[in-house]
Amino acid sequence: MFFSPSQPISDHHPFVTTYLYGFFANIGMRLGGNAIMGLFALIILQCCIAAIVFAAASCYLQRWDISWPIRFGILLFCALFPFIPGFFCSLAKDTLCAPWFVLFCILNAEIIRTRGQSVQSVKFSSFLFIVMIFFSLTKRTGIYISLMTLLVLLLFKFSGKIRAILSSLILLTMTIMLLIIPKAVMLALHVTPGEGNEILVAPLQQVANIAYRGAFSEGDADNLHKIFGMSSKQIKKAYNPYVADPIKSYKSTDMPTLLRVWATQGVFICWRMSGIFLLIICYHCWHAGS
Structure with a gap:
């Protein structure tokens, strides 16, 4: 999209990542005649940032009286567990947002540890705000995670200030994130909006999984069509446990129907699991008594 003048940049994936990739690709092309060189430099940069952030997280645990052998073990795990370094040696919106997410977790842990006193520091609150913005710009669901986390913090017994x-x-x-970026910045850059149902990815994927396994009756066909705009057979073909795009692409999702079906199936699964646990407990009690 970045190198195609006729194709507008979309916010299907965060438009900031598109511009960032294009910026480093341009550097590679100007300095070495190869876009991959610039993207490789971006990978080196994100690896360094990730190492610094994970080291900071390990050091921060000292404030929670975690002994240094455990902190060092956590750092070794982050450095040597193959998935983590391999993850940051690739380029994706997740590799760009992960360091901001880790910092966000550290800052929230500090708010809880200090019983909210830390947010009274201008430096701390400003840094928290910057982290939330960058987290939201590099991952579309970041805005929902950030806001819901702060809303939960409001339930704590903090002072009015x-x-x-x-x-x-x-x-x-x-x-x-919800007004200035979409209404001003994206408009000025001619960025086309992406799908607006990113927050529904988990419920959509879970309901699609149930439909994929054939757990719905024929009478639920209307509900599935209202949610996905597809029949159960089409859902089975489109469903992929690793990719949500084919499932969430239908833009006229019937929200009340989705939430009702999702909640109903969730209650049913919890009820079934509680029955299984009850049988296990009864079996152990009977076995212990005999």
Whole structure:
């Protein structure tokens, strides 16, 4: 998209990553005549940032009185477990947002550890705000994760001043990510909006999984069509446990129907699992008594 003038840049994946990849690709082309050289430099950069962030997370655990052997073991795990370094040696929106997510977790842990006192620091609150913005810009679901986390923090027994600061951060982040970015920045850059149902990916994928396994009756055909715009046979062909795009691409999802079916199936599964656990407990009690 970046190198095709006739094709507009889409926000299907965060448009910031598209511009970032294009920027480093241009550097590679200008310096070495090869876009891969620039992208390779970006991979080296993100590997360094990831190493710094994981090291910071390991060091931060000292504030929770975690002994140094455990902290060092965690650092070794992050460095040597093959998936993690292999993950950061590739390029994806997840590799770009992961360091910001780790920093976001550290900052939230510090808020809990200090019983909210840390947010009264201008430096801390400003850094938290910057981390949330970059997390949201590199991962579309980042905005939902950030806002819901701060909303949960409001349930803690913090003072009125701390609650006011958290509420201000929520409103400021919402204003930038839900108003200024889509209505001003994306409009100025001629970025086409992506799908608006990113937050529904998990419920959509879970309901599709149930339909894929044939757990729905024929009478549920209307519900499935309202949710996905597809029949159960079409869902079985489109469903992929690793890729949600074929499932979430239908833009007229009937939200009430989706939430009702999702909640109903969730209750049913929980009820069935509780029955299994009850049988296991009864068996152990009987076995112990005999």
